[in-house]
Amino acid sequence: MLNHEHIIRKLTEKFGSSVSFEEPYGFLTVTVPAADNLKALQFLYDDEELKFRFLTDLTGVHYPDRTGEELSVVYHLHNLVDNVRLRLKIYVPSAQPDVFTATQLFPGANWMERETYDFFGFNFVGHPDLRRILNADEMNYFPMRKEYTLEDPQRTDKDDEMFGR
Amino acid sequence: MADNNIKSMLPETSETTHGRHHIKLSEDSLAKQTTTLNLGPTHPATHGVFQNILEVDGERILHTDPTIGYIHRAFEKIAERRPYYQVTPLTDRLNYCSAAINNIGWHLTVEKLVGIQTPKRVDYLRVIIMELARIADHLVCNSVIGVDTGALTGFTYVFQYREKIYDIWEEICGSRLTTNIGRFGGFERNFNQAAWDKLDDFMRTFPHAFEEFQILLDRNRIFMERCMGAGPITAEKALSYSVTGPNLRAAGVDYDVRVSNPYCSYEDFDFKIPIGTTGDVYDRYMVRNTEIWESFSIIQQAIEKIKDLDPSIYHADVPDFYLPEKKDVYTKMESLIYHFKIVMGEINILPGEVYHAVEGGNGELGYYLISDGGRSPYRLHFRRPCFIYYQIYPEIIKGGLLSDAVVTLSSLNVIAGELDA
Numbered sequence: 001m002l003n004h005e006h007i008i009r010k011l012t013e014k015f016g017s018s019v020s021f022e023e024p025y026g027f028l029t030v031t032v033p034a035a036d037n038l039k040a041l042q043f044l045y046d047d048e049e050l051k052f053r054f055l056t057d058l059t060g061v062h063y064p065d066r067t068g069e070e071l072s073v074v075y076h077l078h079n080l081v082d083n084v085r086l087r088l089k090i091y092v093p094s095a096q097p098d099v100f101t102a103t104q105l106f107p108g109a110n111w112m113e114r115e116t117y118d119f120f121g122f123n124f125v126g127h128p129d130l131r132r133i134l135n136a137d138e139m140n141y142f143p144m145r146k147e148y149t150l151e152d153p154q155r156t157d158k159d160d161e162m163f164g165r
Numbered sequence: 166m167a168d169n170n171i172k173s174m175l176p177e178t179s180e181t182t183h184g185r186h187h188i189k190l191s192e193d194s195l196a197k198q199t200t201t202l203n204l205g206p207t208h209p210a211t212h213g214v215f216q217n218i219l220e221v222d223g224e225r226i227l228h229t230d231p232t233i234g235y236i237h238r239a240f241e242k243i244a245e246r247r248p249y250y251q252v253t254p255l256t257d258r259l260n261y262c263s264a265a266i267n268n269i270g271w272h273l274t275v276e277k278l279v280g281i282q283t284p285k286r287v288d289y290l291r292v293i294i295m296e297l298a299r300i301a302d303h304l305v306c307n308s309v310i311g312v313d314t315g316a317l318t319g320f321t322y323v324f325q326y327r328e329k330i331y332d333i334w335e336e337i338c339g340s341r342l343t344t345n346i347g348r349f350g351g352f353e354r355n356f357n358q359a360a361w362d363k364l365d366d367f368m369r370t371f372p373h374a375f376e377e378f379q380i381l382l383d384r385n386r387i388f389m390e391r392c393m394g395a396g397p398i399t400a401e402k403a404l405s406y407s408v409t410g411p412n413l414r415a416a417g418v419d420y421d422v423r424v425s426n427p428y429c430s431y432e433d434f435d436f437k438i439p440i441g442t443t444g445d446v447y448d449r450y451m452v453r454n455t456e457i458w459e460s461f462s463i464i465q466q467a468i469e470k471i472k473d474l475d476p477s478i479y480h481a482d483v484p485d486f487y488l489p490e491k492k493d494v495y496t497k498m499e500s501l502i503y504h505f506k507i508v509m510g511e512i513n514i515l516p517g518e519v520y521h522a523v524e525g526g527n528g529e530l531g532y533y534l535i536s537d538g539g540r541s542p543y544r545l546h547f548r549r550p551c552f553i554y555y556q557i558y559p560e561i562i563k564g565g566l567l568s569d570a571v572v573t574l575s576s577l578n579v580i581a582g583e584l585d586a
Contacts, residue, residue: 024517024518024519025517025519029518054404054407056531057531059546061544062544074533076533080418080420083426085426087520107405107406108407108556108557109407111552111555111556112407112553119241132234133233133234134233135237143239144242150242150245151246
């Protein structure tokens with residue numbers, strides 16, 4: 001039976017100290033350098049014991065305060081045979097958000113990456129059809145980034161300091 | 166001859182316009198004698214806002230270019246400014262055919278984040294609600310497959326049972342389609358007698374009606390001819406495209422979140438996961454039919470289990486997150502404070518990140534939630550099964566007939582709300 005210690009050992013053997021691990025709420029989370037994302041996904045996919053061959057989810061997160069690694073891509077993988085889930089994270093600078101595409105490995109990543117590009121502006125290198133999917137084609141910004149606030153921050157008619165908004 | 170006439174009526178596209186918004190004739194369509202056909206965005210056969218620009222040779226589909234996003238409502242962005250309890254109504258509008266599963270899935274996610282343990286009775290009540298939602302969802306899908314193959318009777322017949330399910334929800338939460346059912350920790354009020362009576366009525370009358378529906382379609386020669394072999398998905402392809410839910414099971418993979426990662430005490434119930442073999446329209450139809458019976462059996466088991474439990478329990482004892490009763494708010498200071506804090510979104514939610522998945526009507530409905538300790542989620546991502554599996558659609562209808570494409574679309578049960586978020 002595949003357990004977290006074993007996955008951590010295998011990944012450390014393969015990638016050395018460049019990989020870091022967390023377990024928030026018992027969900028194994030692996031952070032790899034951005035350039036290694038495809039290698040890590042391929043290793044997790046191919047390895048006879050790990051077999052993470054189901055891409056559950058792919059999405060982005062924007063952390064404007066982390067200088068040099070503002071944007072994060074989060075992959076949720078699932079080993080359906082042993083029923084183990086794993087989260088893989090990479091961080092890239094928002095000035096140059098280049099990420100290798102996972103579409104060669106998982107055809108289903110196609111639309112997920114298009115959506116992530118659409119909202120965060122990642123450049124998925126090697127993606128066969130990287131264009132907007134939910135937003136209008138004419139849009140020239142990436143709306144899920146934190147600098148686009150939902151309400152106009154200049155608004156003065158709504159002073160709700162009292163309630164910590 | 167007819168083909169040429171249609172072609173001459175199509176608009177010309179110019180280089181300067183935004184290509185995707187106009188129908189663009191494929192490069193050598195004139196030489197190949199093919200027709201470009203615009204199916205959707207609003208078309209009676211698509212049951213939702215879906216646009217597909219098809220290149221057809223007679224009745225045969227050569228190429229499909231799907232466009233989605235017509236009803237995108239930016240829920241993930243809006244959620245970043247709302248207190249947690251105000252996110253629930255957003256989840257209603259994902260898969261609105263089974264809104265209650267979305268609501269409860271979201272509540273379970275937040276409960277996981279803040280560490281709320283719910284009593285068994287709450288779990289069982291939730292299971293009843295979620296399985297009713299699954300029945301309602303599958304009823305719509307399967308009866309609409311009938312409509313698209315020319316059998317309207319089954320649809321009009323079983324729809325009254327979806328009405329009965331909505332009547333039950335109406336007694337529990339006051340609304341029907343977009344339910345906003347339950348709260349963090351349980352339900353806002355106990356099931357009243359009218360709800361139990363209506364549930365009882367549903368449980369008595371539904372099996373007979375659904376059997377009749379199955380007699381009408383299951384072995385109906387015309388229906389079988391239309392559905393068998395249309396839009397098949399192999400197990401390998403389904404897995405590589407991250408397909409989940411009934412569509413994956415119809416392809417022969419027995420993956421069900423209720424079994425692989427049980428939530429809400431699903432481990433206490435005895436039920437089967439139906440699977441198909443070819444993953445065609447007929448298999449998907451049959452898998453959903455069998456799942457309706459399994460859901461029905463789960464509800465029966467839950468009703469039996471609940472009889473042994475204290476009937477006064479309908480929420481967890483978590484005053485920090487669960488709104489107190491209104492009469493206490495007016496008379497007790499603690500309740501007033503809790504009420505105020507919850508309504509103003511000042512509840513203490515610790516930083517953390519969770520992924521929680523439930524088995525929605527269409528597959529693995531996941532919530533990826535990052536909290537930074539603020540009053541709203543820092544980031545909330547919905548893993549919407551429809552969005553992920555709809556990308557397989559152009560591939561599975563390629564080479565088939567146009568009428569098969571319509572049936573395939575309804576058998577995939579693509580819900581525009583979930584597709585576009």
